[in-house]
Amino acid sequence: MNVVDSSGWLEYFSDGPNAAFFAPAIEATRELLVPTLSLYEVFKRVLQQRGEGEALQAVALMQQGRIVELTASLALAAAKAGIEHRLPLADSIMLATARAHDAILWTQEADFERVTGVKYVAKKPAG
16 A cells, blocks of 8 residues: 655656656555545645646546545544654654555655655655
């Protein structure tokens, strides 16, 4: 199972320098878990940058994976992961979601560079 964090989805949708890194996880929809927080973050960013039509298309593609709601137990696990790894809220939720489902977290967020169970690639500048 795979969880792609929001930066990975945005990289994929914009065909950024790391898009090919995220493609295998995103395109294997039967093994893809999508936290509701990712839907929020991606929809908001695409809406701001490209409009509602493209934002709706983005989340429609995301919903081909299995949506994972933020439950009370997942929120508590995220809080623990946040303290343990000194992560901000969104990153904590992504990691806790992946761990709760024995999934790999795919990211280009530097906070995860040395975290177990994470496939990390350094963010490359566009262009």
